[in-house]
């Protein structure tokens with residue numbers, strides 16, 4: 001058996017759970033290998049320490065303190081989560097940032113579309129979609145009544 005194998009089986013050996021053959025092999029190895037016997041000693045000591053720790057009773061004030069803390073945490077859990085995810089001082093700048101971002105995007109889109117819009121306007125004007133405008137009535141437009149150039153052509157007041 002190599003040292004690595006011995007180390008793997010040391011705990012079982014210590015607890016008496018190793019097979020008799022392994023037990024004997026480990027015994028033989030430990031007799032000749034100082035490193036492994038030291039490892040066994042350390043393992044044994046750690047186990048003892050752990051066993052002793054199990055017997056230690058926590059002081060009564062500790063239980064009270066922990067339980068009080070748990071109740072407090074449970075009470076303020078909702079508030080805590082809310083604070084964690086939506087802290088006011090973060091939410092407001094976030095919204096402000098989003099607003100600014102949207103404004104900037106809108107400006108960019110508008111700038112990008114501006115030439116196209118001009119082209120569209122030129123196209124629609126070139127297609128002759130303009131309202132009918134007579135040369136006589138300069139200011140008034142769209143009425144079609146070209147008889148009286150000076151006054152408003154549409155009959156606003158009853159005759």
Ligand SMILES: [Zn+2]
Pocket residue numbers: 002003006029033034035036037
């Ligand atoms: Zn060894």
